[in-house]
Amino acid sequence: MQLPSGLLENAVNEFAKLPGIGKKTALRMVLHLLKQDVADVEHFSESIASMRRQIKFCSRCFNVSDNDTCNICANVMRKQQTICVVETIRDVIAIESTQQYNGVYHVLGGVISPLDGTGPEQLNIASLIHRIETEATEELIFALSPNIQGDTTIYYIQKKIAHLPCTVTTIARGIAFGGELEYADEMTLARSLANRLPVNQYVKT
Amino acid sequence: MQLPSGLLENAVNEFAKLPGIGKKTALRMVLHLLKQDVADVEHFSESIASMRRQIKFCSRCFNVSDNDTCNICANVMRKQQTICVVETIRDVIAIESTQQYNGVYHVLGGVISPLDGTGPEQLNIASLIHRIETEATEELIFALSPNIQGDTTIYYIQKKIAHLPCTVTTIARGIAFGGELEYADEMTLARSLANRLPVNQYVKT
Numbered sequence: 001m002q003l004p005s006g007l008l009e010n011a012v013n014e015f016a017k018l019p020g021i022g023k024k025t026a027l028r029m030v031l032h033l034l035k036q037d038v039a040d041v042e043h044f045s046e047s048i049a050s051m052r053r054q055i056k057f058c059s060r061c062f063n064v065s066d067n068d069t070c071n072i073c074a075n076v077m078r079k080q081q082t083i084c085v086v087e088t089i090r091d092v093i094a095i096e097s098t099q100q101y102n103g104v105y106h107v108l109g110g111v112i113s114p115l116d117g118t119g120p121e122q123l124n125i126a127s128l129i130h131r132i133e134t135e136a137t138e139e140l141i142f143a144l145s146p147n148i149q150g151d152t153t154i155y156y157i158q159k160k161i162a163h164l165p166c167t168v169t170t171i172a173r174g175i176a177f178g179g180e181l182e183y184a185d186e187m188t189l190a191r192s193l194a195n196r197l198p199v200n201q202y203v204k205t
Numbered sequence: 206m207q208l209p210s211g212l213l214e215n216a217v218n219e220f221a222k223l224p225g226i227g228k229k230t231a232l233r234m235v236l237h238l239l240k241q242d243v244a245d246v247e248h249f250s251e252s253i254a255s256m257r258r259q260i261k262f263c264s265r266c267f268n269v270s271d272n273d274t275c276n277i278c279a280n281v282m283r284k285q286q287t288i289c290v291v292e293t294i295r296d297v298i299a300i301e302s303t304q305q306y307n308g309v310y311h312v313l314g315g316v317i318s319p320l321d322g323t324g325p326e327q328l329n330i331a332s333l334i335h336r337i338e339t340e341a342t343e344e345l346i347f348a349l350s351p352n353i354q355g356d357t358t359i360y361y362i363q364k365k366i367a368h369l370p371c372t373v374t375t376i377a378r379g380i381a382f383g384g385e386l387e388y389a390d391e392m393t394l395a396r397s398l399a400n401r402l403p404v405n406q407y408v409k410t
Contacts, residue, residue, distance in 0.1 A: 005260060007256040010256065019233060019234065025225070027295070028295075030253075034260065041253065045253045047215045048216050048220075048235075050212065051213060055239065072209065089236060093206065093232070096209075
């Protein structure tokens with residue numbers, strides 16, 4: 001695709017670096033911006049640059065934040081003794097959207113994956129263990145990816161905190177709500193059978 | 206979707222204004238940028254702002270350009286007496302991609318559409334007529350949308366230049382290459398029958 005202007009081409013190439021955006025979609029976005037007022041486009045551009053420049057990460061849970069401590073950690077109405085361990089900020093946003101969780105978080109930044117060169121040192125694991133030791137944490141809820149790497153990470157952290165009086169749980173794996181049994185993979189179906197619950201314990205939301 | 210930071214929310218809202226981008230995709234893009242270096246994000250942001258600030262429109266054909274005259278108009282190897290009339294810059298890029306056209310362009314900026322409040326005055330029609338009058342244009346090729354608005358625009362311009370010695374043509378409408386007859390709409394099929402060509406005139410590219 002040959003573009004009539006170098007400036008246009010630069011902008012298209014920058015947009016095309018975003019995930020899921022090809023050259024054609026990038027061009028569509030750039031031509032859209034070209035139709036907007038200069039002030040609007042500068043506002044767009046500035047809000048992205050200042051987001052990256054000024055955003056902070058909570059010193060306690062590593063969630064994104066406008067301040068040194070995020071809104072969730074600073075909220076005294078939330079159970080500070082329950083920590084939900086997640087991989088990324090996106091997981092925090094997903095769990096917050098359910099409006100069903102009232103504890104705090106800890107963002108690991110990934111999971112242990114030797115093949116990708118991610119060891120425990122690259123993740124926020126030391127700080128998590130320090131939190132559990134010093135904050136009298138009562139429950140640690142793992143909400144990690146349901147794969148080998150996630151399970152390894154759970155196993156690693158659990159061993160490190162085995163001496164502490166802290167309940168360790170993981171979110172339920174099973175057939176998704178609205179999912180059909182016949183299309184579920186064997187692993188999920190097997191786990192969901194093995195971890196079956198008494199009907200009166202089953203929480204309906 | 207509740208976001209943990211106002212800065213993040215601003216950036217997500219700005220991205221969500223782009224065509225075809227919802228809140229979730231916008232969040233995905235913003236979180237991607239959050240993982241990049243500050244310098245890279247500033248480069249992204251600056252290339253968009255400077256594109257909008259510095260880009261020019263060719264004073265002759267209204268294509269985007271880095272200078273006052275676009276590369277196509279400035280190219281002496283192209284037939285300056287053949288003008289292809291298109292709606293938008295995107296159409297110029299599409300036709301240029303075929304590498305089959307060796308004339309110049311005129312970007313109207315849309316088509317006549319009274320329902321949307323677009324009359325001839327809102328489009329670059331006066332400048333087109335002035336070009337035809339002063340540049341000794343030999344052929345005017347219309348490559349507009351195949352709908353009532355496009356046809357109205359062709360009719361309007363054609364009447365305005367009826368007194369000038371300039372051939373007026375329109376790109377062929379018909380069954381798309383690789384398209385199947387039985388799925389073509391009646392209008393397209395009827396036009397493609399009415400405008401049938403002798404086989405020896407049919408240009409294979």
